[in-house]
Amino acid sequence: xxxxxxxxxxxxTVAAMACAAALGITGATASPASAAPSWSEMQYCxxxxxxxxxxxxxxxxxxxxxxxxxSSDDAQSFHGGRADSYRHCVWAGATAQRIGEDRxxxxxxxxxxxxxxxxxxxxxxxxxxxxxxxxxxxxxQQGVSDTWGWIMSQCAALADSGKLTRLW
Numbered sequence: 001x002x003x004x005x006x007x008x009x010x011x012x013t014v015a016a017m018a019c020a021a022a023l024g025i026t027g028a029t030a031s032p033a034s035a036a037p038s039w040s041e042m043q044y045c046x047x048x049x050x051x052x053x054x055x056x057x058x059x060x061x062x063x064x065x066x067x068x069x070x071s072s073d074d075a076q077s078f079h080g081g082r083a084d085s086y087r088h089c090v091w092a093g094a095t096a097q098r099i100g101e102d103r104x105x106x107x108x109x110x111x112x113x114x115x116x117x118x119x120x121x122x123x124x125x126x127x128x129x130x131x132x133x134x135x136x137x138x139x140x141q142q143g144v145s146d147t148w149g150w151i152m153s154q155c156a157a158l159a160d161s162g163k164l165t166r167l168w
Contacts, residue, residue, distance in 0.1 A: 038114035044107065051107045054098040055091075062091035065152060080121055080167035082159050088125050089132035089155035089164055090148075096136030097147045104133045120167060127165040131158065 037045070045052035070083035077083040096104035108129040112122045135154045139147040158164045 038111070040110050040113035044110040048103075048107060051095075051099050051103050055095045055104070055107045055111070058094035058098070059091050061094060061148070062087050065090065069156065076168060079117075080124065082162075082164075082166060085124070085128045085164035085166045086155055086159035088128035089135065089158065090151055092129040092132030093136035093139070093151035093155060094148055096133040097139050097151065098136075101133045101137040104136065105129065108133070124165045124167055131155075131164060 041052070066078075066083050066087040070077060070086065073081070073083050078087075092104055092108055095108065098104075099107075109126060112125055115122045115125070132151070132155060135151050136147075139150050144150040155164070
């Protein structure tokens with residue numbers, strides 16, 4: 001990894017570097033002002049590194065499948081619209097399927113703490129995360145064999161019918 005990871009005040013910290021590794025950051029400078037991870041995420045990941053790693057893996061998967069599923073949607077759909085709501089739902093669902101609903105909601109809420117998209121957008125993300133985390137938990141409780149496929153189909157049905165929260 002060629003990352004330069006700085007904690008608050010520009011100090012390189014072991015905790016910040018461990019968090020960056022868990023979040024898959026390479027070749028980047030992470031600080032409170034950078035796009036990812038937020039300072040709150042870095043602090044949380046020093047104690048919740050397993051949860052952060054699960055969430056990061058699920059986030060990468062969710063981003064890829066969202067881009068494939070909604071490739072014909074306009075850019076606005078990916079920022080406050082249908083695609084964004086779906087991405088949060090499947091991200092939360094896959095995370096919850098791995099680490100449980102409560103832990104997933106903790107790491108996903110921490111992700112939103114330093115968001116700069118505005119309170120409406122943060123609230124939308126958290127509501128869709130809550131829905132997705134419940135779906136992920138249900139996949140475990142019901143003993144679904146293809147859990148992530150089931151999560152995808154449940155979230156898609158909600159997104160496509162307008163039942164996930166979105167700004168437009």
